[in-house]
Amino acid sequence: MATATAFDVTAIRADFPILGTEVHGTPLVYLDNAATTQKPRAVLQALQEYYASSNANVHRGVHYLSGKATDLFEDARARIGRFIGAADPREVIFTRNATEGINLVAQAWGRANVGAGDEVLISAMEHHSNIVPWQMLCEEKGATLRVIPMFDSGELDMDAYARLLSPRTRIVAVSALSNALGTVNPVEQITRAAHEAGAIVLVDGAQAAYHMPVDVGAIGCDFFVLTGHKLYGPTGIGVLYGRAAILDAMPPWQGGGDMISSVTFERSTWNVLPYKFEAGTPHIAGAVGLGAAVDYIGAIGMDRIQAHERELLAYGTEALRQVPGLTLIGTAPRKASILSFVMDGIHPHDLGTIVDREGVAIRTGHHCAQPVMDRLGIPATARASLAMYNTREEIDALVAALHKARKVFG
Amino acid sequence: MSELTDLYQEVILDHNRKPRNFRAIEHPTASQEGYNPLCGDRLTLYVTVDDGVITDASFQGSGCAISKASASLMTEAIKGKTVEQARALFEQFHQMITSPPGSPLPEMGKLAVLSGVRDFPTRVKCAGLAWHTMKAAVSDQPAGPVTTE
Numbered sequence: 001m002a003t004a005t006a007f008d009v010t011a012i013r014a015d016f017p018i019l020g021t022e023v024h025g026t027p028l029v030y031l032d033n034a035a036t037t038q039k040p041r042a043v044l045q046a047l048q049e050y051y052a053s054s055n056a057n058v059h060r061g062v063h064y065l066s067g068k069a070t071d072l073f074e075d076a077r078a079r080i081g082r083f084i085g086a087a088d089p090r091e092v093i094f095t096r097n098a099t100e101g102i103n104l105v106a107q108a109w110g111r112a113n114v115g116a117g118d119e120v121l122i123s124a125m126e127h128h129s130n131i132v133p134w135q136m137l138c139e140e141k142g143a144t145l146r147v148i149p150m151f152d153s154g155e156l157d158m159d160a161y162a163r164l165l166s167p168r169t170r171i172v173a174v175s176a177l178s179n180a181l182g183t184v185n186p187v188e189q190i191t192r193a194a195h196e197a198g199a200i201v202l203v204d205g206a207q208a209a210y211h212m213p214v215d216v217g218a219i220g221c222d223f224f225v226l227t228g229h230k231l232y233g234p235t236g237i238g239v240l241y242g243r244a245a246i247l248d249a250m251p252p253w254q255g256g257g258d259m260i261s262s263v264t265f266e267r268s269t270w271n272v273l274p275y276k277f278e279a280g281t282p283h284i285a286g287a288v289g290l291g292a293a294v295d296y297i298g299a300i301g302m303d304r305i306q307a308h309e310r311e312l313l314a315y316g317t318e319a320l321r322q323v324p325g326l327t328l329i330g331t332a333p334r335k336a337s338i339l340s341f342v343m344d345g346i347h348p349h350d351l352g353t354i355v356d357r358e359g360v361a362i363r364t365g366h367h368c369a370q371p372v373m374d375r376l377g378i379p380a381t382a383r384a385s386l387a388m389y390n391t392r393e394e395i396d397a398l399v400a401a402l403h404k405a406r407k408v409f410g
Numbered sequence: 411m412s413e414l415t416d417l418y419q420e421v422i423l424d425h426n427r428k429p430r431n432f433r434a435i436e437h438p439t440a441s442q443e444g445y446n447p448l449c450g451d452r453l454t455l456y457v458t459v460d461d462g463v464i465t466d467a468s469f470q471g472s473g474c475a476i477s478k479a480s481a482s483l484m485t486e487a488i489k490g491k492t493v494e495q496a497r498a499l500f501e502q503f504h505q506m507i508t509s510p511p512g513s514p515l516p517e518m519g520k521l522a523v524l525s526g527v528r529d530f531p532t533r534v535k536c537a538g539l540a541w542h543t544m545k546a547a548v549s550d551q552p553a554g555p556v557t558t559e
Contacts, residue, residue, distance in 0.1 A: 345427075347474035349449040350418075353533060357414050365449050379450035379472050408418050409475075 007304045013389045015040040015296075026359035029394045034179050034207060034338060034385035035363055036229045039293075043233055046292035050285045058284055059258060059275070073284050076291030077274070083294040084205070084224060085215035086241050090273040093240040093247075094282050098206035099129040101225030101240035102173070104277060105202055106133035108253040109223075109246065110171070116142035119168045121161075121199070123185070124150040124375055125178040128368045130204045134173060148174070150375070154181035155332040161190065165197040172201045176208035180369040180381070181330030182313075182338025184212075191220045200246065206230055210387070211309060211336045213302045216241050228286060232387075233293035237286030240277070247273050254279040297388075305388045309337055312386050316395045323402050329381045339384040340367075343402070346409050348382040354408055355401035362398070416526035417533070418475065425479035430486055431468040438466075443555040444543030446535055451477045455543045457488075464488050464496055464548070474536050480524055481540035487521055493548045500545050507537050 013019050016038045021028040030038060050072065056065035058073045074089070081092040095101045114120065120134045124147050131145075138145045146169075148161045156174075165172075172194040176187045191201045202223040205214060209226040216224045223246075228237035242250075252259055252270050256279030261271045270276045297305065316339050320326055325344035343351060352364035363383045366373045373379060384398055435441075435456035442455050453471030457464055467485040484503075488496045502516050507527045509515070515525050527537040535558040543556045 347449075349451075349474035349533075349536065350476070353417070353530060354414060370450075373450065379452070408414065409423060 007300070007308050009308065009389065009391055012300065013391075015042070016389055017041060017044070019389060023359050023361075024357050029358075029360040029397045031384040031386065031390065031394065031398060032361045032363045033210075033387035033390075034230070034367075034383065036235070037210060037232045037387050038389070039234070039289075040232055040296050042296045043289045043292045047234060047285050047289045050288045054288075055285075057281055069284055072288050072291075073282070076287040079291050080239055080287075080294050081241070083214070083298065084209070084226070084239070084241060085217045087217065088244060091241055091244050091247065093242065093274045093277045094287055095225070095238040095240050096236055096283070097229070097238040098204060098225040098227040099133075099238075101223075101238055102130055102202065102204065103133045104240055104253045105171075105223050105225075105242070106137045108250045108277070109200075110134075110137040111141070112251055114138075114141050114143050114170045117168060118143040118170045119146050119166065120144070121146050121148060121164055121169050121172045121194075123148040123156055123174045125154065125156070125181055125183060125185075125369065125372050126173070126175055127179055127204065127206070128370070129206075130173055130175060130202075131371070143170070144168075147371075150183075152376070153332050154178065154183040154330040155334075156183070156185055158186070158189070162193060165193060165199065167198060169194070169197055169199040172199050173204065174201075175204040175206075176214075177205075177211060177336055177338075178330070178369075178372075179207050179338070180367040180372045180383070181332065181340055182335040183330060183332040184208075184334040184336050186334075187219050187221065195220070207337070210297075212306050222246055228290040228293065231290065231293055232296065233290035234283075234286045237283045237290050239290075244273060247277070252276050252279070256280045258282070300388065306336075308388060309386050309390075312390055312392065312395065313337060313339070315392055316384065316386070316398075319395050319399050320402075323399060324406070326402065329376060329378065337386045339386075340381040341383075342378060342381055343405070346405055348380045350409070351382045351402070351405050354405040355398065358397065358401035358404060360394075360398050360401045413526065413529045417530055419523045419526065421483075421520070421523045422475060422479040425482040426475035429469075429478050429482040431482065431489075432470060433468050434470055435466055435468050440547045442543050442547035444471075444539050444546075444557070445555055446473070446477065446539050446558045448535060448558070449474060451536060451539055453477070453481055453540060453543060455481070455485075455540065455547050457544070457547050459493060459548065462492050462494075464491055464493065467544075469540065473539070476524070476527060476533055476536040477539050480537045483521055483524070484540045484544060487519075488544065496544065496548060500541050503541055504538065507534050 056069040058070040078089045149157045200222040203221045205226045210231045224241040229235040259279040329340040348364035438456040439459040451473030458466040469481045
């Protein structure tokens, strides 16, 4: 396993079995990390070992294995909480993914706190998962969804944001890092201004969590969501962080086992945090796997990962700028990990197919951010997205594949 | 690389660069929108039908080379055909692009340049978009926009 003393990308790559794969007879160059990251052996082993030696249901058995599974599950919660700066594990709720975390807040907090005439404020660069749950809430409650505009570079218009905040604003929900553009948003500043206006803040950390150190205390946000599968962990597990005072005041979301403290046919009473929001048997193995993922990241050091990716992003930005007819989409001064682009005369979908034949996996399309595409007047982009295990040689392979595409299209 | 050149044959690249019948029809018998949410391809198909015969067909929109070339070639192919013949052609085309790689191909004339799509399952919807849109346009049942999802 990679050590904490130096950033050794070769050693890190050796920790990820899938990176040795060949596709279409050539070595895989995986540059679709914003969709999902690959998994280190430590995560795969944690899943295997959990099922092989600790599997039982949690929180309800007196037997040995149930106790062991519960300890592993709760220990993972505490470690994942520390990873994002949450001091109290009661504030760390396991979900299926970031989408579910946002829906939980929109439904449980939103229905109780947003009414007719109120406003929900999101940004122009949100993923569909941070748009649609709020639209559904606003429709149900007669509230209004407002949107912080962005400049052509993909940078948020913070002056417009200040003007949009009003006593009607109940919640501000913004991404810390745009999946379509790579813009890093000033979530601390956004949170401060929202709080001054009397609104609470949800930060969508689905992209940010695996590219930069996260400290929910320093951001000051009320809610923060992330998804495990982008954080080098398993699919089907995510986290909603919420401030205990707000979570305590919220009604539960889904009803079922684990979230109650007592049930009669007349009425039920709710369990304490975080269990009040975890109805039904959770994804225990997923939580254990995600715990292993944050340990793996912690051993390497998020600062080092960030420095490596920053260097790679700068290299990739320069390399892509040299490709004739290529335009980068998303050029905000503060960016991370995302190289979104279009090429003259070649549709992104055709690009995706051609570079795939060269072993290069990129994403093409609207990246679940159709309003971003509409705002920029393009139907789609091609997107290369980086992770800790990517190298300059892989950027070179992408560039060579783009030249090949140009050749095919003449 | 050979599959790639099969997919992006010169005829397809030519129809992508210079799509035929790429215009609106002012008073069509029917116009129909088609959308591929996966890649954002959008097109509007126009047809003029006179006594059961498609006398004019055209399209507008944006999309990848495969979807554009397919729409362009289709408008050429269905002009002069009866609605019944166009429907039959839809079935044949659909079969061609979804048949297993290596299996015998139906006789499709010029449209056979799109047969390479069957080696690229993720691109079948691109080639099929215009055709599904046409099928809806000549249908007796009015429909909303066609999507490939």
